[in-house]
Structure formats: C-alpha cells, structure tokens
Amino acid sequence: MAGGHGKRLYIDSFDFLPGRKLAGKYELVSLIGAGWEGEVYEIRELSTGITRAAKFFFPQRNPKNRTAIWYAKKLHKLRHSPIVIQYQTQETITFRRQPVTFLVSEYVEGELLSDFLKRQPGKRLSVFEGMHLLHSLASGIESIHNLREYHGDLHTDNIIVRRYGLGFDLKLVDMFQWAAPKQENIQQDVFDLIRIFYDAIGGAKHYAKCSPEAKAICCGLKHNLILKKFRTAGRLRDYLETMLWG
Ligand SMILES: Nc1ncnc2c1ncn2[C@@H]1O[C@H](COP(=O)(O)OP(=O)(O)O)[C@@H](O)[C@H]1O
Ligand SMILES: [Mg+2]
Structure with a gap:
C-alpha cells in the first residue's frame, strides 16, 4: 500500500x-x-x-x-x-x-576490523598488538560511556580501521538501541570489547596457551569476573596503561 x-x-x-x-x-x-x-x-x-x-x-x-x-x-x-x-x-x-x-x-575510508584480522598471519594478532587494538577501542568507547551512553552492538563488522601503527585509528558504525542507557548496557559493551580482544588473539583455539597477561584481561570470558575487574571502558583503559608484564 x-x-x-x-x-x-x-x-x-x-x-x-x-x-x-x-x-x-x-x-x-x-x-x-x-x-x-x-x-x-x-x-x-x-x-x-x-x-x-x-x-x-x-x-x-x-x-x-x-x-x-x-x-x-x-x-x-x-x-x-x-x-x-x-x-x-x-x-x-x-x-x-x-x-x-x-x-x-x-564516509569512513578504511577496512572492516573483521577483514583486517582475516589477513593477519594465522588470522590473528599477537597479544601485544591485540592489547593496542583493545586500548584504542577502550579509549574510544570510554568517551561514549562518559556521556552515560552505550554502543550496544560491538563486533568486528561494526568497527572500521582507518589506519594503524602502534595505535589504531578506529571508527564505530551501527549502534543498537536495547533500552534507555543502563549500567547493564555499558557492562555489555565492556564484555564485547574483551570478546573482540579474545577473538583477535586467536579465540578458543589459542586461549589455553596464551600469556598470563592476556588471560588476566579475558578472565576466561566469565561475565562476573570481567565486570568485577572492569566496570566501564575507562577502567579497562586504565588497567591496560598501568598493568605490569610478569
Ligand atoms: N559511515 C560509513 N563509512 C563507510 N562504511 C560504512 C559506514 N557505515 C557503514 N559502513 C559499512 O556498511 C556496513 C553495514 O553498515 P551498518 O551500519 O553496520 O548496517 P547494519 O545495521 O545493517 O549492520 C558496515 O559493516 C560497514 O562495512
Ligand atoms: Mg552492522
């Protein structure tokens, strides 16, 4: 009609x-x-x-x-x-x-994070590179959380890599509205960020053998452990900036 x-x-x-x-x-x-x-x-x-x-x-x-x-x-x-x-x-x-x-x-010129990861050797990043990716993501999303907002749909097809060196220049597209911003939505963003890091460094296949530093961030992907450690993207960024290598 x-x-x-x-x-x-x-x-x-x-x-x-x-x-x-x-x-x-x-x-x-x-x-x-x-x-x-x-x-x-x-x-x-x-x-x-x-x-x-x-x-x-x-x-x-x-x-x-x-x-x-x-x-x-x-x-x-x-x-x-x-x-x-x-x-x-x-x-x-x-x-x-x-x-x-x-x-x-x-219009963002760049490459989808999913494509960027696929063309890495072994289709994954080293833990050190992954931490730089995570740091750039966490700093960007911190600015969203500081406004009491959330992204709501963080995954590698919604992140565009504009350029990368030591740091990553990233843009986010495609937010999703679940409900009015709540602590749960912010925490879900943090969880999704860590999930992206986990997948970027090789996912389940490589997790058992990855470094203790990476495990201290991923917390075995356990929601409650992650939330206890990193309540917002800002906390995660802080952690990455001050952590010690064993
Ligand atoms: N502003 C933009 N600049 C460049 N590419 C974009 C832009 N917005 C979206 N895209 C591309 O289009 C795809 C689909 O857009 P997206 O907003 O994620 O739609 P959907 O909600 O249908 O997933 C993205 O994965 C990305 O590749
Ligand atoms: Mg999308």
Whole structure:
C-alpha cells in the first residue's frame, strides 16, 4: 500500500544502481555494506561533489521511522566522541510505493576490523598488538560511556580501521538501541570489547596457551569476573596503561 500506511512490505535488499539520484541532492556511487538493519551506500552530494555514506533502513527494521530517528539523535549526542561517525542529515525516498529513510553520515575510508584480522598471519594478532587494538577501542568507547551512553552492538563488522601503527585509528558504525542507557548496557559493551580482544588473539583455539597477561584481561570470558575487574571502558583503559608484564 502507498504512503507507508497499512501492511509494510518486507525488503531485504534495495539493489540500487549506481548513478541513481536521491532526494534531488545526492547521487548513488556504490554499495559498501549490508547488515541486519539495512544497506549502506557511498553517495556523492551533487552540489559539492563531497562523498558521504548513506544507510538505507529496511522498512521492517524502522517502524514509524523510530530506528533512524533514535540513531540520528544518538550520533548527534556523541558527536564529540572521535570514535563515532559524524551524522549529517536524514532524507526519505519512495521505494516500491513506501517511504524509505536514509541517514547520511561521514564516509569512513578504511577496512572492516573483521577483514583486517582475516589477513593477519594465522588470522590473528599477537597479544601485544591485540592489547593496542583493545586500548584504542577502550579509549574510544570510554568517551561514549562518559556521556552515560552505550554502543550496544560491538563486533568486528561494526568497527572500521582507518589506519594503524602502534595505535589504531578506529571508527564505530551501527549502534543498537536495547533500552534507555543502563549500567547493564555499558557492562555489555565492556564484555564485547574483551570478546573482540579474545577473538583477535586467536579465540578458543589459542586461549589455553596464551600469556598470563592476556588471560588476566579475558578472565576466561566469565561475565562476573570481567565486570568485577572492569566496570566501564575507562577502567579497562586504565588497567591496560598501568598493568605490569610478569
Ligand atoms: N559511515 C560509513 N563509512 C563507510 N562504511 C560504512 C559506514 N557505515 C557503514 N559502513 C559499512 O556498511 C556496513 C553495514 O553498515 P551498518 O551500519 O553496520 O548496517 P547494519 O545495521 O545493517 O549492520 C558496515 O559493516 C560497514 O562495512
Ligand atoms: Mg552492522
């Protein structure tokens, strides 16, 4: 049915073609990624030639435009956090006679953390490299937790590595709204961070043989032990900066 009333059509891909004009302001360049909530395309602003990223929400994942509005507001609230992508604007187009919202943000050039890890020797990082990754992640997420907010969906397909040396320059995409921010959501972020570290250094297959320093961080992935040690991302960052090698 037209106009967004009545039954919503289930859409699992838009398959937009390059060159398509959007809302009279942008031109579609190419698909850069897809996930549970929608598809993300590189777009170009017609008047300036500036490249941006546009996330198109599948209507069934964005009832009453709530998901997009919530996401935009959260990105705005976190706009001073250097690890979070910068929000620009929202537009609505009509697709198969129903409204589809897309959210325009900064376009991040880089590589997904999942791809970065896959091309490491043995598909994993050394503990020392993993700690640098974890430190960059924890410092970035500390700035989110300091605003009493949480990310809600931390995994290696939602983290973009822009560059790396001793430290990692990272950007986070795709936050998830579970509920109003609570201590549990913040703690889940901390747990997810440690899970990323655990997987980055080789996961279950290599855990038994990894160093005591890495085990002291992973705590065998036991929620209660992790939460006792690191209540927020800031605590984890502090720990990494002051820990002693055995
Ligand atoms: N601002 C961006 N710049 C560059 N790539 C992006 C950007 N936002 C998302 N992506 C890419 O698109 C993919 C899907 O976006 P995401 O927001 O995670 O959608 P979903 O909620 O559907 O998982 C990401 O994994 C990433 O590869
Ligand atoms: Mg995602």
